[in-house]
Amino acid sequence: MNKNIDLNDNNLDFLDKEDLLKILKNMVNGGVSLSFYGKRTAEEIYKKVRPRVTRVNRKLCVGTEEQQAKNIILEGENLQGMVTLYKYREQVDLILTDPPYNTGHYFRYNDKWDSDPNDPDLGTLVSEDDGSKHTKWMKAMMPRLHMMWKMLKPTGVIAICIDDNELFHLGMMMNEVFGEENRIGIINWQKSYAPKSDSKHMSTGTEYVLVYAKDKSLAKTGLLPRGDTTNSKYKNPDKDPEGLWRNDNATVATVVEKDIYAIQSPFTGALHYPGARAWSFPKKTMKEWLEQWGSKYIEKSIEDGRVSALVIKDAPIPTIPLDRNLENNPVVESEDVFHSPVIQLSREAANNIMQNNVWPTLFFPNNGYGRPAIKRYLKNVKRGKVPLTYWGDDNYDTPFELGTQSWNYEESGHSQTGINELDEIVGKGHKFQTVKPLKLMKKIIQLWCSSDGLVLDPYAGSGTTGHAVLELNQETEAKRKFILIEQGNSEKGDKYARSLTQERIRRVITGERPDQNGVLVQKHKSINSGFEFRILTKQIDASTVLTMKKDELVDLVITSHWENERRSSSNLIRIENSKCRYLVGKNDDNEGYFIIWNGDDQVGQLDLETYGTIIEEAKREKLNGPYHVYARYEVFQSNSVKFYKIPDKILAHLGLNENSDPYNETEGEE
Incomplete structure (x- = not known):
């Protein structure tokens, strides 16, 4: 309960009859209710x-x-x-x-x-x-x-x-x-x-x-269930007993300084940075995965302005140019490092694992020459796991x-x-x-x-x-x-x-x-x-609609329009074309929407002449029928037209009845 209210509480003085009756009924029935001054209002x-x-x-x-x-x-x-x-x-x-x-x-x-x-x-x-x-x-x-x-x-x-x-x-x-x-x-x-x-x-x-x-x-x-097209992206080139998997990003957008550092490739000796992002797993875990490629890794400062890097023990480090932008160019390579004895031994061990063993969770695509990636298993996705999940326990x-x-x-x-x-x-x-x-x-x-x-x-x-x-x-x-x-x-x-x-x-x-x-x-x-x-502006009623400028009414129609049979897909795309007199938008089915104007800022009527203009504009813009037409009156009818009377239909789309009453004051609505 929001606050305990008893018969000695001065707050009772502020409650009306209905609130008091509700409190008493709940007390008699042993129920629990939330009571505060002004609740009914x-x-x-x-x-x-x-x-x-x-x-x-x-x-x-x-x-x-x-x-x-x-x-x-x-x-x-x-x-x-x-x-x-x-x-x-x-x-x-x-x-x-x-x-x-x-x-x-x-x-x-x-x-x-x-x-x-x-x-x-x-x-x-x-x-x-x-x-x-x-x-x-x-x-x-x-x-x-x-x-x-x-x-x-x-x-x-x-x-x-x-x-x-x-x-x-x-x-x-x-x-x-x-x-x-x-x-x-x-x-x-x-x-x-x-x-x-x-x-x-x-x-x-x-x-x-x-x-x-x-x-x-x-x-x-x-x-929602995943389809076969998505599942086909999963392979198992290393015969992993965990089943089908695909490579996933080893970085996250959340930038935390302790997770921004260099990783030395066991295949090439190159330094890999997370770019403008950060590595997605703890450093201890990343080190364990790297060492599963057959080389000993250590944490070492390489004076690159980042926290200590994960590099191969005793291996040479590529020189980082002073003007190098490690966010936009996150890989630093060196021919001398690539051909050094330590990296050659590391590459032999890593290639042997790639050819004969199950690959570690952190791996290097493109036969070891690609950027670090993470394995994501299809079996976890089938359990409802999102590929890029942030749950602590993945099982x-x-x-x-x-x-x-x-x-x-x-x-x-x-x-x-x-x-x-x-x-x-x-x-x-x-x-x-x-x-x-x-x-x-x-x-x-x-x-x-x-x-x-x-x-x-x-x-x-x-x-x-x-x-x-x-x-x-x-x-x-x-x-x-x-x-x-x-x-x-x-x-x-x-x-x-x-x-x-x-x-x-x-x-x-x-x-x-x-x-x-x-x-x-x-x-x-x-x-x-x-x-x-x-931007929310003035309150709306029938007179407001009828006195709107053209641009204002176009905005209102685009904002308010929906159709009962397909409300979830009834967003309108505004069309601004100086060659079109009445066309203002289209829906996802490429059906045109038109507002009839008699002059610059006066709503007109749908008649044979304006209908002809609508047909011309629709053909020129390659729009489908039926044509959705907003106008003050309808003196011409066609099976190819859905007519919306201004202001009545606009008010209805905003939840107002003919008398401009709020939509949710209707009795028995729920």
Whole structure:
């Protein structure tokens, strides 16, 4: 229970009749309930939130029109944002989010929300000594949890990060909104591995992720079955008794200094570095695998500005040129080293093992001349293991079931790792002190979002969730999409949805990173992805739609359109073509979408003349039928046209009825 309330508690004075009756009924029935001042209002207030007009900021979008249509960064208040994204209701596979912790440093509350949830102001900072800080936090979270529930598919899962300040309160709210029976697990992950000296009793080294399903009987933990095409990539050239395997990357994106060092090849004597990444296994393990190639390895400083290298004992070391960039050119070779007696003996031993023995886990492709790689076994994949996994124990003899699990930092990363990852992308000075590590977010996405699923983060922060989706798509050839909602701290004009969230995701896609002087340089290959950057603006109703400029209405149509029969694939790709008068977009089936204009900013009607123009534009752009047409009136009909009346159909797509009532005030909806 949120707090114990008895008949002598002064808080009873603030409760209304319905709240008091609920408490008494639970007391009589021996049940447990969550009670706090303003709870009933918090449970109902989200129904009064109205959708808003969204505008695309083209300067902040990334990628082609097709790439932009897949992902969204939405700048604005998240409750209003989720209501506005009505077409995604019941379309989200995973909600993964990290709301502001109630520590007196990050959480803000707007008192106006108690009566008007449409107020966009973030409110004031709730201090640590505020006597109602827990109540304010719960009043802010409760309506947003209800909206998150609505956004999820029937098979969907929600994972919320939290610390011990509100762990119990959040758990009680999740039990009420999602149902205790739908709790999948409580993850305990290690955020730090060294105790802090600022605690009088116990130093907090863990945080939590509460994982609930919308319907636990329908939700799945794990991956979708793999096909024969994927399995065909696995071979067994060395007759490994563990079975079929394929080579995998021996590095990870998480840059930790102790894991960035040189490895000397037993075949060529060349030095191999992890590039702009880091070796993915502990140094002790890497040394054991290298020695399985028949040579003794030692740790030795080779004065390359990195930690001690793993080199062959008594072997010569290639000279590293002073101007050598070891991130972009991670291999240092030398003819003299290659032909030295020590390396010749090492090569003979390694070749003998390659030809006659099972190869070690760390091996060198291309007959020993390639970069170090790791074996990944198909049998583990068949057990549901992801090829690029971060679990500590890779062997599961029974089907995976999650109850209350503890993940150490080697599996999930720790909080400092998250800050380091953000520093590496946007540089220092971002002022974020709590950033979740990519390992943690990627692991959750791997478990509870299918490879073509949609991930929503209503508290996007610095954009770690979007970053994790993009990285996983690259690593596992997945096609997951994301929606990130972030308003940022609007004080002093700092809406970091633009300055930080958008910039981080943009650099993940472009591969740009700041160098030591803060100048952006190309450090990684670009990613085949993109996103659309949208901004919440004014509230919407029929009169708002009818007075919109052309560009505004095009944005609204692109944002709001969906079709009942194929909502999951109803994203529209905007088409900007000066030669087209009415064409504004197309869907994944190459069907055209048109808005009829009578003049620059007045909606027209569908008649024989405008229909003829539509046919001409569709043929010129090689679009398929049927043609989707938005107009004020329809005085001409055709079997090749799907007609959408303005503003009625647009309002319906935003969840508003003809009288512009909020979609979720309808009685008996659920």
